[in-house]
Amino acid sequence: MSAPANDSQDYVGFDTITQQMERKFLKRGFNFNVILVGESGMGKSTLVNSIFSSHLVDSQGRRTAQEVIRKTTEISPVTQTLEENGVRVRLTIIDTPGFGDQCNNEGCWVPVIKYIKDQHAAYLERELKPQRDRVINDTRVHACLYFLNPGSRGLRPLDVEVLKRLTEVTNVIPVIAKSDSMTVEERTAFKRRIKEELVFHRIAVYPYPSEEDCDEDRALNSSIRDLVPFAVVGSEEIIDVNGTPVRGRRHGWGVINIFDETHSDFVHLRNFMLRTHLSDLIEVTSQRHYEQFRTSQLRQIKELRAQQAAAAASGGIMGSMPQQVPPQVPAVHQPMA
C-alpha cells in the first residue's frame, strides 16, 4: 500500500480509498454475465465475439442437413476468464439457440425468463443462508442483448411479447446485428419506429433514467438512448484494405469497417457496454432487478408463513407451535410465463 501523500498536517488521506478498493478488486476479479436473445442467423455469436475481440462462443445455427432442427429454446452458457491490464473478468455468455426459430413460437421465451429468474433465486438462496459465503459467485444476468430483425418495419409481435417480459427481469439492450443490409435511410427510419413502439408499449430498455445522474451522466445516457437500437455489424475477420488490416466485411461493392462510425454503431455499443456502463450494468442488476425479485419472493414467503400459522392456530386444539418454514426459495419461485 502506497503511503498517503503527507503534504500538510491537515491532509487526512481518505481519498486513497479508491486505490484500496482497486487493489481488492484487482485481486478478486469480477463476474459479467450476458445473455443473447434472438432468432438464429441474426449474428449473435459474431457480434459477441467482436465486442470482446476473441472467439468466445460458437454459432449454434444448424449448418448440416443431418442436424436435428431444434424444437425448443435451449439455454447454453459458456464461461471464460479474460484478463486485461491485470483486471480479470469471469465472462459468461448465455446463448439461446432455438429461440424464435419454430413455426409456432408461443412460449419460446419461457426458458429464457426462467433462466434469468433462477439466477436471482440462486443468489437469494445463498444470501439467506445462515453461513454465507464471503463473496457470493454472481451468476445473475447483467445484460441482455436483444436482436431485432433488420428489414422488418418495426417490432414484431414476438419482439413485443418477449421484450415486455425481459425488461422486467434484466437490463435489455436492443441491437440490430446484421445491419449491413440496411441503407442509412432505412436504418434511421427503423430506429425511429422502434423507439416509438417501445414508448407505446412501455417497454423500458437500458439505460434507465435516474435522479441520481449528474448532468454529464444524463447527457451521456440521452445520447445513448438516441442510438437505440444499436445498428451494428460484427466481424471476426481481419481483411486487408490497401495494406491496412481492417476488422470488417468485404462485399463485392465495398468494404465495411466495423469500427467506422459511419458504417455501424459497433464502437458506440462496445464503449457503452464495456467502457462507460459496465459497472452500472452490474449495479443496476443488483439494485433494481434483483431487489424486485427479492422483495416479491420474501413477500411470498412471509404470506406463506402467515397462512400456515393461521391454519395451525385454527386447526391445533392443543395450540401446537406453527412449523418453522425455512426459506425455500426454489419452491416458492414460480417461473412466470
Next chain:
Amino acid sequence: MAPSAPSINSTMSSRMATARPSSYRHKSEKRGMTYNIMLVGQAGLGRRTFLNTLCERAVIASPDAPNPETANVADPMKFDTYEVAMEEEGTRISLTVIDTPGFGDGLDNTSCFKQLQDYIEAQFDEVLVEESRVKRNRRYRDHRIHVLVYFIAPTGHSLRELDIELIRRLGEYVNIIPVIGRADSFTVEELDAFRANVMRDIVYYKLPVYNFCWDETDSEALVENREIMDHIPFSVVTCDEVFDNEYGSVRIRRYPWGTIEIDDEAQCDFALLRYILLNSHIADLINYTEDMLYENYRTKKLEVGGYGENDEEEDDDEEDQALGAAKKQE
C-alpha cells in the same frame, strides 16, 4: 378482361407460340399472356420492393408509417392482388401478382400453410368447374398460380422449419422458386456457403422445389437449365432508387461503403431471375402448372368423387350407404 381460350387449347398454344397462324397470334398478343405469380415470405425480406423492381414501376406503394399500436398485433395473412400489364421483348403479359403479407409474422404460424394451400386449390377448382360447364364462360380468366417465389431469410445457416414446411406442403400444387431476400447482407463466400447449405437441405428433406430440368426432351435447354439450377436459391437485392448517370439509369442501393447495382449479374441474381420469370421460362412455368400440377390435382379430385363421369353413380352409392347406416342405427 379479354376472353380467353379454353384451357386445353391455351396449353398447346403457348407451346407452339412461334408456330401459330398469324391471325391467332395477333389475337393473343393483343390480350396478353395470362400469368400469375405469388410472392411468399416473412416481412422484411423485400417482397414488396421485389415486385416493384420486377415490374419497373411502383406497383405497391410504400405504406404510410402505421401506428405503434399495431406493432404487436399480428395481422392474419392476406392475399393482395395486383394486376400489371407488362411487355417483355414484344410479348404482352397480363401479369397478376399475389402478395401474401402476414405470412410467418405471427407468434403461431402453423395455419399459414393451410391458408395458402386452400387458396391455390381454389384456383384449380375454379378451372375444374369451368372446364366441365356445358356453356363455357368466354370471359373466363385463369387464376391458377404459375409460380410461387419464396423468400428465404439470409441467416447463413440452413433452412428454417417454416421454410421446410412451406415447400414441403405446397410443392405439389405450385412451382416454387426459392430466393434469398436481402442477399446483400452476405459476402460472396457466405452466399456460396449458404446456397450449399440450402441445397443440401433441399436434397435431404426431398423438398419439391421447381425443377427447371423437368422437360428432358430439349437437350439444349437442359444444359442451360442445369446452369440455372446452380443459382438456386437465387440471391435477390432490390432497390427503390434509380440513379441517372451518363450511361442511362442504373438501379442501385447505396451504402456508406459502396453502391450495389441491382442489375449487375456479378453482384446478385436479380437480373437472371427476372429474365427467367418474365422471358425465358414463362412458357415452361405455365406449361408445368397446367400439364402436370393441375392435371395431378384434377385426377386426385375426380378419384375422390368430385366432378367425374361416374359422378351420378357414385352419388347414388354414397346415398345408399348413408341410408343403410342410418337404418342400422335406428
